[in-house]
Amino acid sequence: METRVQYNYGTAIRSAFEYLLEKYPEVFVIGQGLWSPWYVGNTMTDLDKKFGKSRVIDTPVSESACTGTAVGASLAGMKPIVVHPRMDFMLYAMDAIVNQAAKWSHMTGGQGHPGVTIRAIINRGGEQGAQHSQALHSWFAHVPGLRVVMPATVGDARDLLIASVLCEDPVMYIDDRWLYDQTDQLAPIKELDLASLHPQCLGVGSDLTLVSSGFSTRLAVEAREALLKEDISAEVIDLRLLNPLRIELIVQSVMKTGRLLVIDGGWRTCGLAGEIIASTVEKIPVDLLRKPPVRITLPDAPAPTSRVLEKAYYPTKKMIVSKVHELLKC
C-alpha cells in the first residue's frame, strides 16, 4: 500500500517546490518575499536556504521586469516560477503576461515556448482593502494562450503546481491563502499533464449542480454537507482549470440535475460564473433546464476594509445554502 503523508495546502505547495527544485535543474523561482519568513505564508519556508539564493531569488520591487525576466528565461529553456505574493501587484506586470507570454507561441508559429509559471496568490480579508484583495482569475481565463489553474484541494495544490511548471505553455497558478489550513493525506507525487486535465466531481448529487473553483469549492463542499442533512443532494464540480475551460462534465451534470448554481470569489460582470452559465446553457436543450441558472459572486464593488463590510462582501456557505433553497422551491 502507498504510504500517505499529512500535508496542509500550504506545505503541499512547499513540497511541490521542493520536488521541482530537486529534480529539475531548469527550475528556479523569482519574486518578492522569497527570502522572508512571512510573505508567502508557509508555502516556501527556507527554500532559499536549501536550494540557494541563486535559484530562489528575492527581488527589487519590480513586478514588470521580474515577470518579463521569467518569461525570457522560459523561452531560453528554463522552467521558472515567478511568485506574486498578491495578485493585485501583478497589474504592473500585465504586458509580460498578456502581450508576451500568452502570445509568443502563436506569434512565432509554434516555435517559441514560454513555459513560465506565474504563481498569483489571492490574499484577501483582514481589512486590507481594495488593492490587496483582488481575485482576477476571470481576466486570465479571458486570454487565449494562458493556461489558468486554480487548485481547491491539498492534493491539487501540490500536483497542479508541478504540472504547471512542467507544462510548456505559460500557466497562471492561482492559490488562495484562505485555503492554506486545509489538510489531507497525500499519496506520492505523480507528474500530471495539464493539457489533459479535467474538472473533478467532489460529491455526486441529483438535485442540482454546484460549480466552483479554488476557495469557492471549499464553500461548495461545505454547503453540500449541510444540504445533505436536509436530504438535498447537490453535485459539486470543481473546475481546477479555468483556461482552456472544459465544460463537458458540467453539461452532463446539469443535464441530469436540471439546476445550476455557480459560486465564484471574483466579480460578477464578465466573470467566471457567468461564463460557466453561458457555456452550459448553450449546450443544453432548453426543456432540460428546470430553473434559470444562478450565480453567487462578489458584489460588483472593490473590497472594503471595515470588518462589518468585509463580512457582507464575501460569499459564505450560508448564502449558498439559501440560494439552493430558492432554486429548489416549487
Next chain:
Amino acid sequence: METRVQYNYGTAIRSAFEYLLEKYPEVFVIGQGLWSPWYVGNTMTDLDKKFGKSRVIDTPVSESACTGTAVGASLAGMKPIVVHPRMDFMLYAMDAIVNQAAKWSHMTGGQGHPGVTIRAIINRGGEQGAQHSQALHSWFAHVPGLRVVMPATVGDARDLLIASVLCEDPVMYIDDRWLYDQTDQLAPIKELDLASLHPQCLGVGSDLTLVSSGFSTRLAVEAREALLKEDISAEVIDLRLLNPLRIELIVQSVMKTGRLLVIDGGWRTCGLAGEIIASTVEKIPVDLLRKPPVRITLPDAPAPTSRVLEKAYYPTKKMIVSKVHELLKC
C-alpha cells in the same frame, strides 16, 4: 427645425474634443500621437494647433505614468482624457486604471472622484498581429468602479465622449477604427448623463434578438437588413455602456422573441457575450426560451497576421446570418 451636420465617426469624435476643449477649461488631452498627423486617424487632427500644446499633450512612450498623471489630475479637479492609440499599449497602464482610478471613490468613502476618461482605440486588422489588435473591453467591464462606453453609431461617438468626460467617474471610452468611415447627420450636441444611459434598440424585430456593441453592432445592423430580405425579423440591441451593465431592455426583448444571439469582437471565455447570455437567462423563465442562446465571438486565439488567417479570425455579417438560420431551424 434643427440643422444637422454631416459627420463620419472619426470627425464626430474630433468635434466632441473640440466642444469639450472650447467649453471646459478643465479639459485637457494627453497621450501618444497627439501631435502626429497619423496616429489616431482623423479624430484629433490639428487640435494641438487650435488649443495649444499645453492642453493637447503628446508624450514620451510611458503609458503607465501618462495614465496615472491623468488620474491624478482628475482627482485634483481637471477633466483629462488620456488617449491610447491602441488598447494593447494599455497593458502597461493597468495599475493606474484598475488599482487606482477604479477604486479611488470607494476607498476614500466617496470623497475622491477620479473623473478621468481613458480613450482606448481598438485598432486591428492590416496584418498587425497579436500585440496590435486586442479588444479588451470585457476586462474593463469586469472591474467595478470603471464605466465602460463603446459607441457604435456616429452620434454616440460624439455624444458619449462628451458624456464620458463630464462624468465624475473614471470612464473607458472605447472606439474602433473600423467604424471611422460610417457617416451620419447629427443634431447639435446635447450633454448626456452617463449614469442614466440605456442600451438602444437599433431595429425592432420579433423572431430573435441580436445584442452587440461597437463594431459588432454595425455587423448586427447589416445582418438585420440582409435577414429582412428573407422575411426574418431580428431585433438589434446596441449596448453602448458595458459597465455598469444594464440588462433590462435585452431581457424584455428576449422575453418577446425567445431567441438570443450575442455578437462580440472580443474573445469568448469570460467575455462580454457570455455575460449577456448569463445575465439574460438568469432573468427569464426557462419555458420562454425557445432555443439555447448563442454567441459569435473571436475564436480563443491571439490575432494572426497573415491575411488568410485574418479573414478566418474576425466575425462577419455572413457568420451572423448563418447563425440566425441555425437558430430559427425548427
Next chain:
Amino acid sequence: MGVDNFDLGALADPTKSHDSIKIDGEDPVFLKSQFRQMLTIRLVEEHLAAMRKEGVIGGPVHLGAGQEAVAVGVSTSLRNTDRIFGAHRSHSHVLAMGGSIHGLFAEVLGRETGLSRGMGGSMHLWDQPRGFYGSVPIVAGTVALATGAGLAAKMSGTDDIGVVYFGDGAIEEGVVHESLNLARMLQVPVLFVIENNLFSSHMHISLRQPHDATSRFAAAHDIRFDTVDGNNVVAVKNAAQRLINHSRSGEGPGFLEAVTYRLYGHVDWREDIDVGVRRSTEDLANWRKRDPIKRLFQGMEEAGIFSLDEQNLCEAEIRKDIDEAWAQALRDPYPSPDTLLDRVYTKQVMG
C-alpha cells in the same frame, strides 16, 4: 561619464549623526511646534502599535516611527491647497498637515467617522481639506498621480504643487522613472519626497540596488534634488523649502531624498530584527540614538529654549488628546453594511 555621489556614505551609517540638531537662527516658537508635531505622530503610532498588538485594530498598520522629521519638515512649506499623496506608511503625512487624530483612529478602526469614512483603514487615507489627496498601499501607486495633481495646479494657473512621499523600494518600480521624466518634460510643479529608510520590507537596499543614493535617478532625469539627514527636521525643512520654492516659481519638479530609518519592522508592532540582512539589534540601537525627536529636544535644551519639564507637559497633553480620540473612535459607528455599493460610482445607476 563621471558621477561622484552615488552613495549615501555617512548619512546611511547608523553610528553617525547622533548629535543634537543645530537650531541656530530658527524661531523657538516654530521649533516647539515642530517638536510637538513629531512627538504627536510618535505617540499616535506607539498607541496604534499597542492596539494592533492587542488585536483591537483588525487591519495592518505600517508605522513610520523614527521618520517623523521628514513629513514634519516638508509640511512646513506646504499649504492645504497643495496636493499631497502618500503610500502605505502615511500616518505622519496626514498628521503633519494637521490631520485629526480622531479621524485617523476612527479610520484605522473602520468607523464611519474616519478620514475615509471607514472605507480605507490605515493604508487608504484621505484628507483633502488639508491638502492630503490620498495614500494607497500599491507601492509607487501614487507617484504618477501626484505628478498629475501638480500638473492640474499648473494648468489652473495657481502656484500650488503636487507632493508625493514614497520609499527606496518604490523607486524600483518603473512607473517612478516614467513619472520623473514626464514631470521634467512638462515642468510639473511636484515634489518627489523619498523617505530612504534603507529597507523595503525585509530587504535592505544593498540587496536591491547597486547604490544607496536614490537621487542618482533625479540627476539622470535632470531634476533638481537634494539629499539630507531625514532625522534632522531643520535640515529637511530647509531643503524642502528650497525645492518647493523652485516648483512654486514655475521651474519644474524637485526631488528630496531624506535618509531615515523606521524603528518598527515593516508592518505592525514587531521590530523585524530576525529578518533580512543588516537589521541587527545593534543597528537599531544606533538608529535610536539618531532619533529625530530626541535630537531636536537636545538641541533645544542645549540652547536653553526647552526643558524636560516642558517636554513632559507636552507629552501629557498629547496623551490626553490621544486617549480621548481613541475612546471616541471606539464609540463611533461602523459603516452600515447596506452602503457597500454606495461609493463604487459617484452616482448610482439611474432608471
Next chain:
Amino acid sequence: MGVDNFDLGALADPTKSHDSIKIDGEDPVFLKSQFRQMLTIRLVEEHLAAMRKEGVIGGPVHLGAGQEAVAVGVSTSLRNTDRIFGAHRSHSHVLAMGGSIHGLFAEVLGRETGLSRGMGGSMHLWDQPRGFYGSVPIVAGTVALATGAGLAAKMSGTDDIGVVYFGDGAIEEGVVHESLNLARMLQVPVLFVIENNLFSSHMHISLRQPHDATSRFAAAHDIRFDTVDGNNVVAVKNAAQRLINHSRSGEGPGFLEAVTYRLYGHVDWREDIDVGVRRSTEDLANWRKRDPIKRLFQGMEEAGIFSLDEQNLCEAEIRKDIDEAWAQALRDPYPSPDTLLDRVYTKQVMG
C-alpha cells in the same frame, strides 16, 4: 552630484561625422564581409519599401535603413547560442546573424515558409537556430525577456549572453529601468543595445527627454556602458566586443548606445519629412552623408582594399539573391485557415 556627459553633442549632429571610416588594423576580408552584410540589409529593406508602397506587402514594415552598422557591428561578437531579441524594427537584427532573406520575405508576406511560419509578419520575427529569440512591436516588450534569457544562460553555466536591441523611445518605458536594475543586481550577462536614432515615431528626443544621451541611465544603474557613432561599423564592433567580453566573463550586464538615424520615416516607405520637429529635408540630406555603408566603402576605397567595381559586383549578387528569394516567397503557400487555433498552446487540449 556632478554628471558631465548627459548629451551626445557632435554624435547627434548631422553635419558631423561625414568622414570615411578609419579601418587601420582591421582585416580586409572581415571588412568586406561587414560591408556585404550592411549592403544586403539595405537592399532588402529598399525592396521591402518598394513592395509595401506597391501594396504587395499587406502589413506595416518598419525599416531601419541607415542603421545597419549597429546590428552588423554587434553581431560580429555574437554566436548562435546567444539569445538575441529585437523590436518592431528588426530586419537588420535577424539578417546580421545570417538569417535567411527568403525566410524574412516569406514572413513579411505571411507565408507558411516564413521565419515565424507566417504567424508574425515583419513585426514578429523568430530565428532561434541563429540565436534570434524574437522581436515584437510592443515598445520595450523584449527588454526584460532578454534579461531573463541572459539569466538562463548564466544559470546553465554557459558563457552565452542575452542581447536586446531597443530604441531611445523604448527607454521611456518603466520596465526598461526595472530591467537595468534587475540585470545589474543579478549580474546577468546581457547586452542592452540602444539604437538611439533620435526619434520615437514623429517625436524627436528633445520633445521627450531632457538630455539625449540615454546612457545616463546605465550610469545611474551602475552598468558598464559605451556610447558610439552608430554609423561607424568599426566603432560599434569594437565597443560591442568589449562589453560582450565583459558579460561573457561573468561581470554582468553591458549597455551600448549607438547613435544613428533612420533614412525612412517611422513606418513604411515614406520619409516623414513633414512630421514632428527636426526632421527636415536638410537634416536628412546631412544624415545621408553619414550613411554607414557609404562611409565604410570610402574607408576601404581610400585604403585601396575595395573598389567601385567590387561594390557593383557585390550589389549585383545581392540583388540576384533578393529577386530569387522574393519570387520564391511569392510562390510559397499561406498557412491554412484551419490552423488558426493550432499554436495557441503547445499541445492541444486532449480528451
